[in-house]
Amino acid sequence: MTNTAAPIPLDQMPPVTAWLSDMDGVLVKENRALPGAQDFLDALEQHGMPFLVLTNNSIFTNRDLSARLANSGLTVPEDRIWTSANATAAFLTQQSPNSTAYVIGEAGLTTALHGAGYVMTDMDPEFVVLGETRNYDFNALTRAIRLIEGGAKFIATNPDVTGPSDQGTMPATGAIAAMIKAATGHTPYFVGKPNPVMIRAGLNRIGVHSEDAAMVGDRMDTDIQAGVEAGLRTHLVLSGSTRREQVANYPFRPFGIHAGIGDLIPLVEASRG
Structure with a gap:
């Protein structure tokens, strides 16, 4: 029998009892805490709400990122951080446990894969x-191309084509993946946002369901899209990459639009009565 039940409107779903938040442009910007960020984190802790801070950056380990956030004035334990490297390790563990990989990336990615029982090899x-790295090596990329041509499956942590640096824009994982795709004809599977796989794996980590969770982000094409596709209520903050007038350019909408993450504190407090 065909199920014809209408989906529940977002504003009629159960109260939000868990939160996912992007990092750059939401909690921090240019290594400085944004207004209301620590107050928002404090409200989550005070009300006992599970939360994760998400980032597509795969360079740093969770411990590194916790320390970097602390330097910005924010307290985020490392077990409350979920990176595209963590999500990639979780995905590969589900697909092929304790297998082998040739890895181009830095400590965040190699640490996550080692923790998942993977062996790093070029054989x-x-x-x-x-993954992301500040020093892409031509010989390593050549080896990756030949391994993919030889049958290795191509995975990339995230599709971002550029990233910020103190000197300006720099190529990121998506740009290097495009080069490898052009050379091999093989399209990578991107695990990070906007793939909802990253969101769902994060929800599994903290033991909550999508109908009970909300996603906060500053980008429509990654954070909000991933949250929408994972079935979460999404909140766009205008403290990062997106301007209010740009929202109309997308075929999907956030559940709420806010100046900054501090505006969400009343929602945290209200959902716990």
Whole structure:
């Protein structure tokens, strides 16, 4: 029998009892805490709400990112951070536990994959895994291309084509993945936002369901899209990359639009009565 029940409107779903938040442009900007960020985190802790801070950056380990946030004035334990490297390790563990990978990336990615029981090798690996790094090596990229041509499956942590630096824009994982795709004809599977796989794996980590959770982000094409596709209520903050007038350019809408994350504190307090 076909199920014809109408979906529940977002404003009629149960109260939000868990929160996911992007990091850059939401909690911090240019290594400085944004107004209301620590107050928002304090409200979550005070009301006992599970939360995760998400980032597509795969360079740093969770411990590194916790320390960097602390330097910005924010208290976020490392077990409350979920990176595209963490999500990639979780995805690969589900797909092929304790397998092998040729990895291009830095400590955040290699640490996550080692923790998942993966062996790093350039000899007939099952996967080639591409992550963020400040020093892409031509020989390593050539080896990756030949391994993919030889049958290795191509995985990339995130599709971002550029990233910020103190000197300006720099190429990121998506740009390097495009080069490898052009050379091999193989399209990578991107795990990070906007893939809802990253969101769902994060929800599993904190033991909550999508109908009970909300996602806060500053980008429509990654944070909000991922949250919408994962079935979360999404909140766009205008403290980062997106201007209010740009929202109309997208075929999906956030559940709420706010000047900054501090505006969400009343929602946290209200959902706990």
